[in-house]
Amino acid sequence: MLTRTASFSLSAVALGVALWAGVYAPEAHAAAPAGYSAPSSTITWLAAAGDADIEKAFAQGKAEKKPVLVYWGAKWCPPCNQLKATLFNRQDFAERAKHFVAVNIDGDLPGAQKLGSRFKVRGYPTMILFSPDGAEITRLPGEVDAPMVMNVLQMGLAGGRPVKTVLAEARAGKPVTANEWRMLAYYSWDTDEAQLVPAPERPGLLAQLAAACPPAEADTAMRLLLKSLAESDEGKGVKPDAALRDKVRKMLADPVATRAQMDVVVNASADVVRGLAPQAGAERKQLVEAFDAALQRLQGDKSLSRSDRMSALIGRVELARIDMPKDTVQPKLADALTQQVKAEVSKADTEITDGYERQAVITSAAHLLGQAGLWKESDALLKANLSKSHSPYYLMSQLGSNAKKQGRTADALDWYSQAFAKSEGPATRLQWGSSYLSALVDMSPQDAKRIEQTASQLITEAANQQGAFYERSARSLQRVGQKLAAWNGKGEHKDVIQRLRQQITPVCAKLPTEGGQKSVCEGVIKA
Template structure:
């Protein structure tokens, strides 16, 4: 169970971050045993960095009458690493991969961010299944457990219709097959990027689909109701009634039914609780207790991955903090729960040897310790794991975040700077650098020399990266520009901004005509 990766919000984590170099020979010490097998027993991924690579893959798909599975990820991304540790190395996935053309886009490959713009993919990981005509059959739910993902993949491979067509028929009240309802229920709405529906309309759409699927596929109906509740944002979406509350109660009491919704309940327990019981009180306490029982079952379920079981514990801590201020550093938690948190983190650290699983689970364990107020333990776990990680800069960013939350400004900046310095790959360096610059502007706005130096380095990075003004890289640079303009709001840093604008002009002069406007607008005052 994995949510999209984010430096600001480690795994609870957007719903919803590991470049799959499918020879994998570059990191043999980190290879899971199943992935270290010969090429004949692994997925034949084709790396794509340009449109020509994509066209070649689709030409092969048409020739062989196969769909295309596109996987978009990054080396550092904990959820991507979780996919490698639990899905991509499964014998049934490897066997099933012979039925599709497997395409991998590493977000740090040259040209990758341009491809990201083409396919409307942002969050790592994103998996899209296409038919031979290039139409999206579905976006696969990376946060679901591997067997569930396999079932959805098999539905898509069985010659299904594009998800956009299926959704249009569902909205029009036309009859759908059970498989098509399942496709909608398990569609990765978290990585939709508004391809099917604008974000603001999503709760109402999911509720409408949930109502329509009732009596046809109850498991799908429950999933859609839970998804709708998860994105209501404290009452600003779906308005639950007594019937829906009763439905959720029945679901939580049913071990088999709740197990089928494990990924939604684990990732969104706090959001679901807020939606169903918006105000503190007896009703909320009763709901939290029922959620806690279900989550405990997930923790004890040996059929779930270690990441899924840990996610259930994270959700329990989030529920225990529900009525506390979100910024509370030392929440008052039950001593038994604290003991469980420490034991789970220690067990993960001791037992995990696979590099992919460590990148996913240890980052989550450190996040869990912090959520429980165990900051020293969180820091110790991250520091001891730096040499065991193939992407230690991700852990360094977490250390920076820990220090920042605790008001340790100098320590936070040291970790953010080191994370930027150690980061690898053009898109990743721009993202880590923009986070470092944002921390500097927030925590040390008086240090003009340091801020200008960091910004200048990022402009050098952009100059070398031909995909700098696309997707994730473009957003990183926009963040840099807005931070610098805000930093100079009173004109006190005009000299620094003047030098940076001169440097930026030289960068923009080298851009293609389509990218120049985005480049030239970076340091302009808004409004």
């Protein structure tokens, strides 16, 4: 369930190695810190902790005339763990890796967040293929099944043109090969970060590409269309009509065609239905039934990973909830669907033996149980898996979210507190700390002492980190500042804000002006 969990967009190395000395000194090439774990043992990964490591990788690629594959991920991230369980451990991936230089940027390595800014990556996981001379060729989709990722990787390794060039020529009506159309369709638009097009313009662009795609490339055109529909809210992108709805229903009735579009169908069914039928009614009901039938087939397709099959079931539950308010805690679902949810989750929990797969699937399963209103079962599953997870703080955060949705404030704050306390790695610490502070402000705004202590702790940790004011870490600290500003909306906590401002001011003063670090720091706690 790559796209969905990537939206959690929440990387880990032991906290004890997070407080590096010489934080603001120029970066030097360094070995990965203790606690770093490569994404797989099947190939040689170069761990990148700074610019020097990246330059070394590009120099190797240029000397050996090999492309460079950069994988940006995190230890705790469920979709990252899914890649480790289904892609990076494949023998054909290992064979293909002989033809490229593999680089792993773990988000908790010392200079990782600065590298994130350099490559314009945010969400975990992101995979980028570069040419031997350092030009970006394409971003690989993490949400499709492993064989398709291998196909997209092979297209990039075959010496094709950068996707940016291909897109420009396709938009200009110039000749584009079948493989290049597929590269556009399977480009990781979800991790584009405005490299090709600003996010608000993406639905319309995908719709234009779908219309321009040659008739001979029907599967490619359908994928572009579905991707556009999934993002076509508020009048953006595709304008639905009866012919378009019939076209999608026809695709859903064809098992082969549906399997070809598996990742969009399992991850975005409800969004596509809303794009095709914005209002509740007969048209929406027909589409829900067509998608549910297709999802049931995919749910039972043993050629798919367990994570994808679980995502198909999640898609069915989301379709069943489509006309309910999004924050519905106890949805009314068909008893047969509820029983399937219980059975599939129990089966997965019993059968999974791989730690990476468990981190990916069990977190999705707990989400599924909650969406089905099975909160007691969701909590029990997460608690039973705390000792089995290499990143239990992720599961603790889910327990906090469960409790918050049910109105159990004390339990929610306790789990968020435990999650922050157990979190590991500099970027992860700031992200989990930001989440804990947000929970405190939302659910216990009167607890000024804990709110100030948590904010102060985060400033202290940021002061001792390299790259705390870059990329994901910077956004975590900015969220802290935004929450505190809202909390102090009428000036009732101005003394707390003043003390925090005094604490962060000398931290900002030590930062260089170039790269934006100082300005980000100075904007965190506003007077």
